[in-house]
Amino acid sequence: MWPALLLGLSATFASQSPAPVSGDAGRQSIEDLLERARAARAEAHKRLSGDVEALAKEIEAGPSPRELAAKLERLVALGTEATPLIVRWIDPGSPGTDKDRLRALQFSNALARMDTSAVTSELLEVLRGGTSEGRRNALRALASTREVARVRPEIEAVFRAETGQTKQVALRTLLSFGGPENDVLLTQLLGGGDDTLIGLALDGLAEQKVAAALESVRKLLNQPGSAPRHAQALLRYFLAVRESANQSDVLAFVRLAQSGSLNLAQRVELVDGLAALNPTLNVELRKAMEPLTASSDRQLKESAQVLLARIGDKGTRREILKEYDELVSKNERWADAYVRRADMHVRLGDDDEAIKDFRQALSIGKDDPTLAQDEVSEKLARAYVRKGKLKDAADLLNRAPISLKRLGELAEDPEFAPLRNSKFAKDAFGTK
16 A cells, blocks of 8 residues: 555655756655655554544444444455554453453454455464464454465464364364365365264355365265264255255255154254255155154154145145144134244245234234234234335334334344345334
């Protein structure tokens, strides 16, 4: 920045000053120009330092997630020239306060989105001798480095030597680099017998959405002895790279969901997640699902039925809804009957029908003290947002008996992002 600034000032001042008439005058003019350039540089640095310090204080104040995201954007927008100032804040010290840790984490997140070439040495210095949190923040900041060849050996050394959270962050940073070195590392981790390292690898791959590791992960998924120990991490990975998943992967998860090594909650979670992998309804999948659809446990059986219904089994869909249709038919003035059926429609992916039932529940239950109108209104608003009916969602939230605190929480909910980013946000959440 500064050489460019100096050249710019030179050109500006040269155009504004008469040509020197003597050697002494020329030297004096150049010295004056350099002095003015140094002063301008110092002033620019002072302003930039003030901007960084102001943002540090604002972040330390603990803003809401949305406000924090906005401040992070402002920090990134300061540009490469600010990185030497930002890097000084990424180690919260020992003992660091909560405010120190929050600021340090967010400053490292900002650096991870910036060109840190000017501060690679400083980041490595923190990595070598900082506090535990400072070292993790340095790892986060180095994830987008342009000097991979220089920093990879040091991060690999940290990964080999550390344990716990620092080891996990180091692995995530290595995964962000890509390259053949990672192929070797992942093969070692996923094929090894250390469950902790396997879990770290799967979580890191899922977070980075590394589809290139698919075959290595598939081998693990199809290992009856070890797959149950990593069932949830395997599912998270396949959901992260769902476009690359195939029918064989779905069948492997169906078999895994039948494992006696998993508890009921884990089995249900696996089945509930499979619809997102877009399986094809065929004879092989139906047969594989039979032990689940015939389960004596109602929750697991229903999850299996919902999966089949969501991927096109109309007979199973009718079977599931029959119970809820009968409940409504026998209790036409009972609002909760409509809520239960609406909840099932949501699970089946039919928001149009869910909206009808939620609205009916609110209509007939407006004077029913046993109906949780705030919860039903929230469910209806979510269905509106999923259908793109943002004005309807905003109008509902505006008049629903939902507390201001809860509205603030909903404003930060990822599912409500389309509404939050629309022109109806103020009506919905009372915000701009």
